[in-house]
Amino acid sequence: MSKASVSYKSRGKEKKSSMERSLREEIGPLPRIVLYVLLLGFTFLTLYPLIWMAINSFKTTQEFLLNPLGLPNRWFAKNYSLAWRLANFSTLFLNSILYTGISTIGVIWFSLAAAFAFAKIKSRFTPFLYGGFLIGILFTIESLMIPLYLMAFTTGLVNTRVGVLIPYIGLGLPLGIYLCTEFIKGLPDSVIEAGRIDGASYLKIFIYIIIPMAKPVIATVAILNGLGIWNEFMLINILVSRGNLLSLPVGIMKFSGALASDYGKQFAALVIGTVPTVTFYLVLRNRITQGVAVGATKG
């Protein structure tokens, strides 16, 4: 599984052999042109709507309706400050950071702890408990929407941060535990035995030996879980309605309902919602694609 992390960047450097150059020539010019057209077409389709969105965030709504395609006559940056205040983006960002940060730390901590036990302590309960988590990877979380809401409602956890964080952590565990268990299984037993001979308890071994060694898998789980929670909408949309507890996606959703025809602010809000994840992706591109590939084929 960790073999998936062969960075193809390094492979690209290691062979610029004549074999590959000839491969590019071998398929002939016509198929090559077709491939370029296809790839450039997709690139255009990715970039055009995003650039279009960014340009229109600088138009007033009236100008957008008259001129939805061209550049603005007058760059109206005020859309941003208006949208920011209207949707209270400061609060939205703070909440999104809190939900994403706390739930990701929770998922990593509980996943590593359980994974350590599953991987390195023999127990006849492991097949049952670990199997339960594995089923959760393929499980459709959407189907739990209604009972989760009714449970939160019954226990008074609707409109609380805890009520959001508990399901976020619980539903992040299957993938986290799977990736961590497979990783810790791959660690040599000798490392743990060395700790035992020194008289360290399991807890000490966990904190001082396992966690430092698990950094690569921690990064993968953090990226997958972080991106997932940052963009999560379905659950928080029903669990929380008070303005001061909303996350970014729920706040941005307002610009589709009552404010749908206020295009200037809508585009500004969309840009504000796009910038964080796209920046994150462009900075950590290789790590993210590795993580997604590992997470998805196991999911």
Place this chain on the structure above:
Amino acid sequence: MNPPHLYSKSEERRAYWLLVLPAVVIYWAVTAFPLLFSIVLSMTDYSGGPIFAFDFKFVGLHNYVSMFKDPYFWISLKNNVYIILISVLGQIPLGFIFAYVIFRKLVRFGDFFQTMIYLPAVISPIVVGILWQTFFSPYGPLTKIMQHFQPGWRSTFLLDPKRAIIPVLFVMLWMYTGTYLIIFLANLQKIEPTILEAAKIEGATEFQTLWHVILPALSGVIVTTIILAISGSLKSFNLIFAMTQGNPARRTSVLALYMYDTAFRGAPNYPKASAISIFIVILSIILIIITKAVENRYGGREE
């Protein structure tokens, strides 16, 4: 594996539960428990209010019958099937072709193209949904672009009940092709380079290499991506919620949205919504069983 002379059995057992229990409790509390709860609820006529007042009757499978008789259930199910089809016939083949082309370096700038094609997948589905809703709207740029070629053209895409699902499917293609590209590329890179070189030395053409070496090596991954596409279709709530809310006339609804509407729009009908959720669960369980069967047949996923 664990020399018994270093740790006593009871200490080992205590450590095990100390490590495992928090995860197990949280996980079961938000999955198994609500699931059981949902099964019970789906067979009652509960209509809101405190649940532990037990102010409801058991009605057997009434809610399931009502679901199967509901035309919106079938519309939603049909849209789920369309979404699976666009994945299997669109995203997966395109993702594979792009991954293959980049892996074999048939074009330059593979790294750049990969980044561009995957980029939409990291944007929030809510942002994507609102963006494309505006794009396809009668005031949107699509109308202006088309009017260049055909004056008087009007965008009725998202208004026409029969065709409204088409733009939704297009956006799904736009958003998720890159995910399949990444999955295929990662698994292509696991193929031993020596095998490919051997094929080359023996004079295999590009097409022969693809057909006889690469595709067989990826058979397990292809199956996995199809399973992913199917379970992904059951999860397509967010994008559609932001883009169309299931409209016009609920013709772009999917099962998850149909369940949401039943529970939260208009008069709440939690038991029927629970019946829908159990239906989705059963569907996913069938999928898991098929996955396992296929995996056994093909000798597991690519390792």
